[in-house]
Amino acid sequence: MTTEKLALTTTSPARKPRSGGGGDNALAAELTRLLGPRKVLSSLAERLSYRFDAIQFGVTPLAVVLPESTEDVIATVKAARRAGVSIVGRGAASGLSGGAAPMQPGVVVSFTRMSKLEIFPERREAVAQPGVITLAVTDAARPHGLIYPPDPASLRTSTIGGNLGENAGGPLCFKYGVTGDYVTALDFVDAEGELHTLTRDAYDLAGLLIGSEGTLGLITSATLRLTPPPKFTRTLMAHFAEVGQAAEAVSAAIAAGAVPGKLEFMDQACTNAVEDYLHLGLPRDAGAVLLVDTDGDDLDTVEEERALVEAACLEAGGVVRRAEGEAEAAALWQARRSVSPALGRIRPQRMNEDIVVPRSVLPEVVRQIRALGDASGLKLVQFGHIGDGNLHPNILFDPRTESTEAVHTLAHEIALVAIRHGGVLSGEHGIGTMKRDFMRDAVDPETMTALWNVKRALDPSGALNPGKILPEEPHA
């Protein structure tokens, strides 16, 4: 495992200015001939702007295509295939695993202009092109009394295509599920440039595409399920002396039958980071803070569930605060929403883990990760969708003063803790390049072979987003 693989942000040594030399490569010229100049970017300044996502810088693509239709995507894939170069799909590039950062010089297909969205209230569905911004679906559905529940924290920026690529989730996913649970059909263009329509009957091939991070095909349209929003929501916050207690409270509350809409936690380091940033009056001494919403259409049940959660928190030794009105609830949730920016202020970079473990082992896992963090000397914070067992241990570091190798080692140790406890490497951010090396620990050789067989069946020449998810086969 090399630190180079980590390459969180590749810094380039001082170079001589290169000039743009727009369209000087044959591929860009061919694409421009096929699609017209409006849809093809070929100058250096343009291409440099499509080599990163929210975690990593990759290599500069040879050309960037901004398709406006499925036909444009088909033509692009066929042209790239003829030229023998790789193809990387890109949404808003808010991904946190390096998914949209190209690892080889090739074509980047940026879907931001494919943003057509239709709402069909009578069948409670939306049909979205991949470039539709996630929040736009709910915005368009709300006048019809419907919403689109998957709610990644990046929902104002990220696209439906990227959400499908990563099978994105959010706080609501404990009760309402993740992106994949809302997709009833999708269209994709395969590595040959052929268009397919998939529904979710027979073999769940749509399910295969969801979360495949652009390594099996390019999604050009998705039919999404919409639901009416819950009528009532109640909020509470609880804090605990120690992280494990919070995890115990969660397990107990769920065992008692509560199904909260949202169940989030932040550890002490995380709470303090937010407090330093916003001064909300959070309990700085607490080892962990839980934030819980119960929701539904029947107020009595919603209150009852909140009481169950409250009892479980008190039982585990927590201090509970109920939000009395919407304003107080919003103020409590502001803390959770501000985690990312608050962390951004501590160190310039972070390695954002995304493990999922069974709820029964949460206390143990959270404690072990804390201990690893303390022993490493690096700054580590934990938060996440604890209701699903989805934890985001974040290692905060400054690559100029701290060793990226140490960061990678700690990240690997954290991944191993999850795997040892029957967990998986990614809940919602994907594997990308960031956790690709850890896949061998998480997946047995037979399963890995099966994964490679699927990949080869759909993408024999390995042109689709190479370098992502699957580590090179040992014999390859």
Add this chain to the structure above:
Amino acid sequence: MNNDIPVQALGPQGEVMAHAVDACVHCGFCLPACPTYALLGDEMDSPRGRIVLMKEVLEGGLDLLDAAPHLDRCLGCQACVTACPSGVPYGELITSFRGWSEPQRRRSPLDRAKRYAILKALPAPRLFSVAARVGQYAKPLAPALPAALRGPLDLLPEHVPAMQPSPPLTPARGQRRGRVAFLTGCAQQALAPNFNAATLRVLARNGIEVVVPEGQGCCGAAALHTGARDEALRLVRANLDAFNPDDYDAILSNAAGCGAGLKEYPVILHGLHDEARAKAFAAKVQDISEYLAGLAREGGLEPFMPASRPLKVAYHDACHLAHAQGVRAAPRELLRMIPGVSIVEIPEGDLCCGSAGTYNLEQPELAGQLGARKAGHILSTTPDLIASGNIGCHTQIQSHVRRQGSPVPVMHTVEVLDRAYRGEL
């Protein structure tokens, strides 16, 4: 964002730029806020893309000329600063970058002449007034002129008013509550002298003595944001000489762009010998609406006469007020104090109207698209009146609202207050 910006070689502004690049985690949260991204939909015309381009140029990996078209399209509206969760000081980055890069630009003679004219005319109200008058007579010729010249002509009001210089001292009416210095602004004096007259009347009525210090000039923002750093420094220092912050409770501006410029002085002078003076100065600078809202909170304002009929006011957030200065609540609070006035919020309210200083002159096409979009959104609220706190927005919105066939009046916030005092609303 990791970078190899040679800070040492770039001097104090290099520090400012490297710090901004460092702070960006390339999350993309700023993209939906950016007007050029909304229009063009590509990464290099987004805030994150521009930060990457500036980093590349500063590191020496990309030729300035290749990055320039995308950087030139930035309105400097700072909507991205409001949206950024990591607190990236984008405004400081682009301003410093423009100052650093402008001397290296090779511009066409027409381009250079245009920029020279803007830079000379804007800070000189008399010259601007004359130019505006000439322009006014040239208006009928507009269809025959090249687009680059048509843009500015379109913006000129039907009648360029006579200059009304502000008196050096306006005494407080009744008991004196405070003493402030007032920056009279440049283009504004020529295009809308009534803004200043209204400002002086409203302040005096509330017991504030207003001094218009001699020797003050242009705030320097236009020069700075077009990259004319030396010119900007000259103007900044002239103002630091003219305004002694110790003499006043506050230094007021009623033009959002100028106010934001004045508050930026410490960044402009970062690492230079006048930095401390600039900090003391900037600490006293307030927008007229901030100051009046402050007065309202401490002891109240003189009561307004009710509007003659219920008035729905569409309040437009000027970028340099809302994003650059963070002033959103104060103007709304003030307008709501007038009996009979209600405020409507404008769809896509955070998106720039396209005026942005000299943008209309430099990027007429994008400016026009944004202006039309803004006017459409404003008119969709069917307002009785449009209010805003910036001369640039004022002219842009007025021109596009008229073009869409609406006669709704467009006023400065302080003009609305002034009219309410006089029972003319």
